[in-house]
Amino acid sequence: MNKKRDFLRTIVADDLASGKYKEVVTRFPPEPNGFPHIGHAKSIALNFGIARDFGGRCHLRMDDTNPTTEDTKYAKAIEDAVHWLGFEWDGEVRHTSDYFHQLYEYAIKLIKMGKAYVDSLSEEEIREYRGTVTEPGRRSKYADRSVEENLDLFKRMKEGEFADGEHVLRAKIDMSAANMKMRDPLLYRIRHAHHFRAGDEWSIYPMYDFAHPLSDYIEGVTHSICTLEFENNRELYDWVIDALELKPPRPYQYEFARLNINYTVMSKRKLLELVKGGYVNGWDDPRLPTIAGYRRRGYTPESILNFCEQIGVAKANSVVDVAQLEFAIRDDLNKKAPRVMCVQDPLKVTIVNYKGEEEIEAAYYPADVAKEGSRKMPFGKEIYIDRADFAETPPKGYYRLTPTQPVRLKHAYIIKYEDAIKDENGNIIEIKAKYFPDSRSGSDTSGIKVKSAIQWVEANHAKKAELRLYDRLFRVENPQGIEDLNPDSLQIIKDALVEPAVIKEKAYERFQFERMGYFYKEPVDYSDEHPVFNKIVGLKDSWTKKSKQKQPEKKPRSKKATQPRNEQKEGKVAPMSKEQQELFKRYTKEQGLNSEVANTLARDAKLAAFYEEALKEEGSAPMSIANLVTNEVARELKNKEIIELAYTPKQIAKLAKLIDNEIISTKIAKDVFEQMSKSGENPQEIVKSRGLEQISDPNVINSIIQDVIEKNPKNVQKYQEGNQKLFGFFVGQVLKASGGKANPKIVNELIKEALK
Ligand code: ATP
Ligand code: MG
Numbered sequence: 001m002n003k004k005r006d007f008l009r010t011i012v013a014d015d016l017a018s019g020k021y022k023e024v025v026t027r028f029p030p031e032p033n034g035f036p037h038i039g040h041a042k043s044i045a046l047n048f049g050i051a052r053d054f055g056g057r058c059h060l061r062m063d064d065t066n067p068t069t070e071d072t073k074y075a076k077a078i079e080d081a082v083h084w085l086g087f088e089w090d091g092e093v094r095h096t097s098d099y100f101h102q103l104y105e106y107a108i109k110l111i112k113m114g115k116a117y118v119d120s121l122s123e124e125e126i127r128e129y130r131g132t133v134t135e136p137g138r139r140s141k142y143a144d145r146s147v148e149e150n151l152d153l154f155k156r157m158k159e160g161e162f163a164d165g166e167h168v169l170r171a172k173i174d175m176s177a178a179n180m181k182m183r184d185p186l187l188y189r190i191r192h193a194h195h196f197r198a199g200d201e202w203s204i205y206p207m208y209d210f211a212h213p214l215s216d217y218i219e220g221v222t223h224s225i226c227t228l229e230f231e232n233n234r235e236l237y238d239w240v241i242d243a244l245e246l247k248p249p250r251p252y253q254y255e256f257a258r259l260n261i262n263y264t265v266m267s268k269r270k271l272l273e274l275v276k277g278g279y280v281n282g283w284d285d286p287r288l289p290t291i292a293g294y295r296r297r298g299y300t301p302e303s304i305l306n307f308c309e310q311i312g313v314a315k316a317n318s319v320v321d322v323a324q325l326e327f328a329i330r331d332d333l334n335k336k337a338p339r340v341m342c343v344q345d346p347l348k349v350t351i352v353n354y355k356g357e358e359e360i361e362a363a364y365y366p367a368d369v370a371k372e373g374s375r376k377m378p379f380g381k382e383i384y385i386d387r388a389d390f391a392e393t394p395p396k397g398y399y400r401l402t403p404t405q406p407v408r409l410k411h412a413y414i415i416k417y418e419d420a421i422k423d424e425n426g427n428i429i430e431i432k433a434k435y436f437p438d439s440r441s442g443s444d445t446s447g448i449k450v451k452s453a454i455q456w457v458e459a460n461h462a463k464k465a466e467l468r469l470y471d472r473l474f475r476v477e478n479p480q481g482i483e484d485l486n487p488d489s490l491q492i493i494k495d496a497l498v499e500p501a502v503i504k505e506k507a508y509e510r511f512q513f514e515r516m517g518y519f520y521k522e523p524v525d526y527s528d529e530h531p532v533f534n535k536i537v538g539l540k541d542s543w544t545k546k547s548k549q550k551q552p553e554k555k556p557r558s559k560k561a562t563q564p565r566n567e568q569k570e571g572k573v574a575p576m577s578k579e580q581q582e583l584f585k586r587y588t589k590e591q592g593l594n595s596e597v598a599n600t601l602a603r604d605a606k607l608a609a610f611y612e613e614a615l616k617e618e619g620s621a622p623m624s625i626a627n628l629v630t631n632e633v634a635r636e637l638k639n640k641e642i643i644e645l646a647y648t649p650k651q652i653a654k655l656a657k658l659i660d661n662e663i664i665s666t667k668i669a670k671d672v673f674e675q676m677s678k679s680g681e682n683p684q685e686i687v688k689s690r691g692l693e694q695i696s697d698p699n700v701i702n703s704i705i706q707d708v709i710e711k712n713p714k715n716v717q718k719y720q721e722g723n724q725k726l727f728g729f730f731v732g733q734v735l736k737a738s739g740g741k742a743n744p745k746i747v748n749e750l751i752k753e754a755l756k
Pocket of ligand 1 (some may be wrong): 029031034039063227259268
């Protein structure tokens, strides 16, 4: 079993071990009165996941006891969501309404046992008689009706003789019970309503607390898992089953904490209000936390499931930071999405000394992603860059093109500014530039130093594209309703340009637009003639930074501020102090750190102190230490002091050394770090005791490769017949088979050899 044992899995495992049940049976019981949301995904992952992990079954049961709010459209959305997440229910879809006859018989049985009665108090009176938490209730005078009278009335209720609200069926339990749910709870009420499945057969409908335990029992469910709000219902759940003296095995109810996420609402009622009110474009609006919304936006099922696993299952309610969900999708797409170029706000650049045209072979993935693949990028005299990547009078710390600062066109050449053409209002409409012929990426002998590489597209081959940029639907962490909506949650860019491969490439639907974020071919509106892309998520968490700068409430954000690239240095970030600038200079100039990392360190006194301390350890390269500090340690230092950490700066330096000496891969280093932050052990010892040393021995790797080849003859054939995309598959399989320990560089080379 690959799942961590949460408390529910522990219960299930114990119940199977003790022989209480032969097989585990769970169910996912949504009410089809709205589209399922990410909270439901948690419940789906849990119920179906437990059944899968323990070799049992999970039922999908539409909890359709409320005739007026239900709809087949919603039932369909629920089925789609379960399938999309990769699960299959046992048998047919079930419905509580399938059991209406059995439930009715159970009610008759209770009446005959003297455990239920028809009450004729008004709704108002029933409420009044119930008492309060501090005062006991009073029993209705109708509670003394004879069994015969109750049977007669209940039958006539069913037959539609009475108006809504005239009578109800109640359990006879205890009007002074401490648990209010036990004060003669309602079992049936009259509802003259058409049911979307049962039609007009019924004039009475069972209440949840009666229908649920019995539906579970009828289906042979063993573990009935629900959210914490139902804790008080458990006593009634047990009462219904006990009172009817049903023969074992019987189900038991267990509660877990429901998922809440900040900056969003998560109840179907509130979601319905947004949809009905036209505040969003339907249930699958990519800004909604519905599964259909995430799906349309471009989230992958894997990312949602990983998220559900990461947040775990607990018994205490909490609010999960939406950044964690965004992390999960970023993490998934980082491994999958090819990197391509898009220019959001095109500015023409004419390269005056360039003649002809050429095609540049550009890799889809950066070196640290173990996937192969590339595309051809046309290059020519006229290109477009992003308007934000040129500044005539640059702010401090601006690293892109300026009149005095050259810049690299990613995958291509370094260019330098010559002139700017302006319109009558003084707006720049074109840049004239020169390129350096000997500066081409990969064979650069120019010796020219640049501070960054920017995206670009060739003017004649670029395709126009529409971008839909989504921001959080609500402005505040704990939104109450529509008054908290973020007015800038959708921004549409009509005239972006993408490189031709993005349109031609049919094997991918999701891309990383370099420096902008991850994008998805809009599943409904996309066509090659009118390409539309949804922004799935940005490249880093821009929101935390934004909101930490204490903005005034409801501040109208300028167009600029919502542009993803301004997550970068300039924007509204405070200028560095003198000391910070000194540090920054030292880090970049003397220690060769890249500006991104240096910037993070210089601005954060705690991080800088940690880093400086780690540098004192002999023989470790500043860059690897800095990477560990700004990525891993920084996460922990957000809410801790240095002395509270389980490890010391020296130990981090040692971890860096293990990476530098290629003893472990950066991927394994993350695992080692996790262990260090728990136990404070030395990295060398963790690596040794767990056998994590990177495998670079070609003999060992080759034997893994042979294994993988033998197991996948079909893919080998396809690859050899020309399906180059499968290369990544083989690399992935080999890395996986080695437990992530094989040296990716060597794996790449050896696979190329082996598959020739
Ligand atoms: P909502 O309050 O959003 O309308 P609900 O609980 O009424 O949700 P149901 O359709 O009755 O929705 O729920 C189906 C299943 O999903 C139930 O078992 C419920 O416990 C679970 N569920 C609903 N919301 C969440 C959540 N936020 N986190 C975890 N599980 C949830
Ligand atoms: Mg509900």
